[in-house]
Amino acid sequence: MKKWLLLFCLSLLLVLPLAACNQNQPEKIKVTEVTHSIFYAPFYVALEEGFFEDEGLTVELTTAWGGDKAMTTLLSDGADIALVGSETSIYVQSQGSRDPVINFAQLTQTDGTFLVSREKIDNFTWDQLKGSTFLGQRVGGMPQMVGEFVLKQHDIDPHADLKLLQNIDFANIPSAFASGTGDFVQLFEPTASIFEQEGTGHIVASFGSESGKVPYTTFMSKESFFNENESTARKFTAAIYKAQQWVDEKSAREIAESIAPQFNDTDLKLIETVVERYKEQGSFATDPILDVEEWENLQNIMDEAGELPQRIDHETLVNTTFAEDVAGK
CATH class of the missing domain: 3.40.190.10 (Periplasmic binding protein-like II)
Incomplete structure (x- = not known):
């Protein structure tokens, strides 16, 4: 009996550190972006400044090179989250999706x-x-x-x-x-x-x-992802909000220096010029909340172009819960 108890205690000594170690491992999130652009500077700031790591997340990033490709990657479970234009979620919904694609964190708020x-x-x-x-x-x-x-x-x-x-x-x-x-x-x-x-x-x-303001690029995922990963979505949104506030407070030069590793083939001065231009016209959202007015402006633009399959209510395809929580609104 004493021998069995000794073996049991030894096994606990081995297992518990491993369990604690696993608990400290960052959670991996697969993200696909529609393209790789300086326009998405706050996202790259979150990556380069360690804001995702602060939330216990690690991001595996791929570039889809096209809105249709990004959405296909998301729908086929090749990614947990997609950074793409909000119009794509409307297109998916109009096709009768059983697992709607939900916009949850806005990144850019003007055309680029x-x-x-x-x-x-x-x-x-x-x-x-x-x-x-x-x-x-x-x-x-x-x-x-x-x-x-x-x-x-x-x-x-x-x-x-x-x-x-x-x-x-x-x-x-x-x-x-x-x-x-x-x-x-x-x-x-x-x-x-x-x-x-x-x-x-x-x-x-x-x-x-x-x-005017429009949800030009937004982080979105399938509704089923939020049902199973609510805490993860909140942490991801918190990292984005930190980056948005950082970008709002810093100079174009500081932002350019932060995201330069994402654009190795682009001159730093050119990155700064582009960032400054986008900052001046308010392209970078300062919080991740996609509000009703922006959503309606998006649909008005689509409707004017003859590309709106059906008008969809804000609450159907937009979840502002995480964005409002992290922004304190």
């Missing part, structure tokens, strides 16, 4: 594209686009929908008042413009700033400033 002209224009007005050749984004994507929404706000019919080109692949739009196609082009950063530095084009307006 800029209007670039081939010629330098000192006093740009939107009516100068009339009669021009405009190289736009792919049909059905948020950049295209926002682009058309803004043009209509300035009394420009994108299908009648100018020659709208939308038959060029997303990845090939910059090279098409650089080779001589179009008088104007809608571009993301840092390409817009690179073109300006090279003299290939000139930034004359911001679609983000013109279109």
